[in-house]
Amino acid sequence: MAYSEKLIDHYENPRNVGSMDKNETSVGTGLVGAPACGDVMKLQIKVTADGIIEDAKFKTFGCGSAIASSSLITEWVKGKSLDEAGSIKNSQIAEELALPPVKIHCSILAEDAIKAAIADYKTKNGQGEVEAAE
Amino acid sequence: MNELKAKPIYLDYQATTPTDPRVVDAMLPYFTEKFGNPHSRNHSFGWEAEDAVEVARDQVAKIIGASSKEIIFTSGATESNNLALKGVMKFYGKKKPHLITVVTEHKCVLDSARHLEQEGFKVTYLGVKDNGLIDLEQLKAAITDETAIVSVMAVNNEIGVIQPLKEIGEICRERGVFFHTDCAQAVGKIPLDVDEMKIDLMSISGHKIYGPKGIGALYVRRRPRVRVIAQITGGGQERGMRSGTLPTPLIVGLGKACDIAMNEMAEENARIMELRDYTMKRFRDRLADIYVNGDETQRVAGNLNVSFAYVEGESLLMDIKNIAVSSGSACTSASLEPSYVLRALGVDEELAHTSLRIGIGRYTTREELDQAIDSICVAVERLREMSPLWEMAQEGIDIKSIEWAEH
Numbered sequence: 001m002a003y004s005e006k007l008i009d010h011y012e013n014p015r016n017v018g019s020m021d022k023n024e025t026s027v028g029t030g031l032v033g034a035p036a037c038g039d040v041m042k043l044q045i046k047v048t049a050d051g052i053i054e055d056a057k058f059k060t061f062g063c064g065s066a067i068a069s070s071s072l073i074t075e076w077v078k079g080k081s082l083d084e085a086g087s088i089k090n091s092q093i094a095e096e097l098a099l100p101p102v103k104i105h106c107s108i109l110a111e112d113a114i115k116a117a118i119a120d121y122k123t124k125n126g127q128g129e130v131e132a133a134e
Numbered sequence: 135m136n137e138l139k140a141k142p143i144y145l146d147y148q149a150t151t152p153t154d155p156r157v158v159d160a161m162l163p164y165f166t167e168k169f170g171n172p173h174s175r176n177h178s179f180g181w182e183a184e185d186a187v188e189v190a191r192d193q194v195a196k197i198i199g200a201s202s203k204e205i206i207f208t209s210g211a212t213e214s215n216n217l218a219l220k221g222v223m224k225f226y227g228k229k230k231p232h233l234i235t236v237v238t239e240h241k242c243v244l245d246s247a248r249h250l251e252q253e254g255f256k257v258t259y260l261g262v263k264d265n266g267l268i269d270l271e272q273l274k275a276a277i278t279d280e281t282a283i284v285s286v287m288a289v290n291n292e293i294g295v296i297q298p299l300k301e302i303g304e305i306c307r308e309r310g311v312f313f314h315t316d317c318a319q320a321v322g323k324i325p326l327d328v329d330e331m332k333i334d335l336m337s338i339s340g341h342k343i344y345g346p347k348g349i350g351a352l353y354v355r356r357r358p359r360v361r362v363i364a365q366i367t368g369g370g371q372e373r374g375m376r377s378g379t380l381p382t383p384l385i386v387g388l389g390k391a392c393d394i395a396m397n398e399m400a401e402e403n404a405r406i407m408e409l410r411d412y413t414m415k416r417f418r419d420r421l422a423d424i425y426v427n428g429d430e431t432q433r434v435a436g437n438l439n440v441s442f443a444y445v446e447g448e449s450l451l452m453d454i455k456n457i458a459v460s461s462g463s464a465c466t467s468a469s470l471e472p473s474y475v476l477r478a479l480g481v482d483e484e485l486a487h488t489s490l491r492i493g494i495g496r497y498t499t500r501e502e503l504d505q506a507i508d509s510i511c512v513a514v515e516r517l518r519e520m521s522p523l524w525e526m527a528q529e530g531i532d533i534k535s536i537e538w539a540e541h
Contacts (some may be wrong), residue, residue, distance in 0.1 A: 003452075011452060017520050034538030035484030035523060038446055038472065042522035059522040063448040067520065 004098035010068035015075050018057040020044045027126065030113040030123025039066050039106070043113035045077060045085070047121055056101050058113075066104035069093050069110040078115060086118050091111055143502045146458045147331035147436055147495030148319060149290050154344040154386065154496070161346065162392040164383035172380050173371060175415075185384045190389025192353035197392040198317070198336060199327035200353050206372045207385055210350035211367075212242040217352055217376065217421055218314045219246040221362025222283045224257050230282035234257045234311075236268055237478045239287050249287075256280070265429035265482045266295035274305055283312040283335075286457070289319035292475040292491060293428030294437025296324060301333030301384060312360055317351075318342050322395030323403070323434045328353060333424035334360050342385065345391030349384035386497055406494050407435040409503055413492065414438060416507045421514055423527070427489055438492040441485045442510075444524035445517040447472075449491060457506045460491040484523070484533065489528075 003011075019042075020030045027046050033039040039062035046055040056074035060067045072093055077085040084091075093107035119125075135528035162187060167264040172187045174180025181361035190507075193200040208214045223233055235247050237259045247257045258276045260268050268286060277284070284306050286297050299315060313332060319337035320326060328336060337354040340346050354360050354375065368377030417424055423443040442450065447461035483490075488508070494503070523533055 011226075011449070014520065019525060031522065032539065035487070035533055036482075036538070038484075039489040040522050040538075042525075052321055059520055061521040061523045062446050064452040066446075067449060123202060 003100075006072075007065065007068045007097040010071040010097070011064040014058075014067055014071040016055075016057050016071065016078075016099070017059065019059060020046055020055070020057055025124055026121075027118075028117040028124065030036060030059050030116025030118075030120060032112045032116055033062070033109050035061065038062060039109055041066065041070050041113045043070060043074065043107050043110075043117045045114075045117045047082065053079055053080055053082070062106065062109075063103070065097070065099055065106040066109060068097055069099070069106045072096060072112065073110045074112055082121070085114055088114060140308060141456075143457045143506050145492050145494065145498065145502075145506055146259065146460050147458060147493035148342075148491060149493070150341045150347065150492065151344045151495055152497065153341075153346050154391060154394060156394060157387045158343055160389040161458055162174070164386050165440055168382070170382075172382055173369070186382055186386050187380055191384045192287040193393045194338065194394075197321060197396045198333075198338075198353060199329055199391045201241060201356065202541065204248035204328075204353050204356050205408070206352045206375050207380055207388075208350045208356055208376055208439040209348055211240075211316060211339035212350075213339045214350050214352035215240070215242045215316055216246050216337075216524075217362060217365050218337060219243065219283070220250065220365055221375070222312060222314070223250050224363040225361045226282040227255055230280050232258070232278055232280040233283055233285065234258045234260060234281060235275070235285040236260045236262065238288070238290055238292075238475045239264050239285065240316055243285055244245070260286075260480050265432070266290060266293050266427075266475075266479050267297060267429060267432060268302075270298065270301055270305065273302065277305070281309070281311045283314055285314040285316070287316040287318075287430075288326070288426065289317070289323060289434050289437075290475065291319050292458075292473060293439045293479070294319070294433040296320070296432050296434060298438065299331045299333065301324075306334075306423045306442055307332045311469075319434065322392065322399055322497050323436065325399070327475060330532050334379055335362075338388075340391060340517070343391045343395050344484070344516055346384050346387040349381060349388045351388065365379040402496060403435045406498070409494050409498060409500060410435055410438050411509060412500070413494070413503050414440070417511070420511050425485065427479065427481055436485040436494045438494065439482070441489045442514045443485060444521045445488050445514050447488055447490060449517055450510070450513055452486075453517065454506070454509045459493070461489065 029123045030043045033041050042059045044057045045053045048054050053131045056077050057075050058070040090107040090111040168182050170179030170183035172183040191205045194205050195202040251257050301314050312334040314335040316337045321338050322343040334355045338351040340349040364375050371377050425441045427439040451461050476486040
């Protein structure tokens with residue numbers, strides 16, 4: 001399968017790999033996917049008091065497209081408000097990385113991961129949605 | 135050094151093998167000056183080609199302990215498997231409409247079985263134990279008075295395990311059932327004897343044994359006689375079982391490949407086995423949490439199927455793109471399902487997604503393996519640093535205790 005240069009760059013030089021302390025109140029964690037499906041994404045955001053994502057980290061078990069999708073979304077969400085970050089669509093990720101059709105689910109997983117991280121942050125900080133992120 | 139690094143390393147000998155130069159040399163004259171049709175009976179061009187075909191037929195027969203009259207040339211193991219299963223079922227199926235095979239067979243056997251099912255035949259798919267081998271008691275229990283044939287591959291293409299052919303042959307003979315075995319991955323890799331193993335039909339492939347692609351053979355026993363209905367009809371070549379002009383150069387190549395394999399198998403296996411054990415030892419010395427899939431002793435020398443836990447196979451392949459290996463993870467297909475063979479072994483799905491098949495063969499050198507081992511280890515370490523599952527495992531979290539949302 002031929003992958004785009006951008007995808008390969010994100011796979012070979014992934015941005016923002018790492019972990020934050022998930023117990024910190026300013027950190028929201030999203031863990032989505034399942035090992036049995038061959039994809040697990042953990043995405044974490046660190047949010048400032050005025051609701052801006054100042055840092056993002058990820059760890060991903062999955063194919064090259066899944067790793068690239070997570071790397072890309074951590075770059076995109078930095079500096080954005082929670083609402084802005086939450087409105088990123090998987091189709092934007094798929095387009096940016098030129099994901100082949102069989103890899104679209106990787107971009108969906110990245111969208112789910114950021115939404116889950118935001119929900120976790122909000123739950124922790126008593127901002128609405130009671131439902132758990134995971 | 136850079137140039138050396140850029141040269142791809144081939145470790146996918148179960149997919150195909152390069153044609154041995156000695157085989158190519160034997161083939162070449164039959165493309166040009168000795169181009170006759172082996173079925174032309176009235177001139178020397180035909181006789182010359184026919185003689186070459188018969189020498190090759192004998193070479194193929196020898197490596198499996200058969201008589202040359204029992205060898206039918208086909209286009210490859212896929213066609214041989216089709217002819218064996220469909221041919222036998224269509225001849226004997228009225229009285230004996232039942233076929234037994236195994237869930238880990240090659241797709242061409244499974245798909246032939248499915249087609250036969252659609253035509254009304256009954257098929258039993260035996261499972262395998264966690265080492266990839268069939269349970270002989272289960273086989274005995276599955277045979278009925280209606281069973282025409284049992285088809286069990288000798289060596290599995292993904293995990294390299296060797297099924298107990300002799301025991302299966304004895305069970306089949308005792309019950310009056312034909313025994314077919316797909317030996318695409320077995321010929322030239324393990325000693326085979328159709329009489330000792332009581333094999334009635336055997337599929338053989340050219341390109342898995344350093345012969346050319348596009349040629350194979352089917353062994354069909356003469357005493358007691360096995361009848362098959364031809365799947366390709368026409369001029370009635372190959373004793374009516376497979377019509378079509380025989381491709382002399384390819385047949386000469388298959389014969390030569392068998393001849394070389396027969397003479398060199400013991401020595402070659404010892405060398406390859408040593409390379410395989412060396413590779414596994416180096417992996418184990420450097421990496422934790424790696425598992426061999428399939429029985430560790432009942433397997434061919436050239437197959438190493440390893441799961442590198444917490445690292446997804448396809449991303450691993452992408453990292454080591456200079457090394458040609460195969461992954462048990464089929465994430466490229468829309469189904470997202472890992473290898474059906476590994477799943478049949480009961481390998482955890484998450485581990486099935488982390489497997490690589492490393493195939494070592496005639497031309498593999500220790501230098502190539504050293505380079506491949508280093509690349510694979512570096513990639514596994516890099517990807518584990520990136521893996522949330524590896525992180526959880528290091529923190530002592532049991533991945534199975536988490537309720538994952540399957541997608």
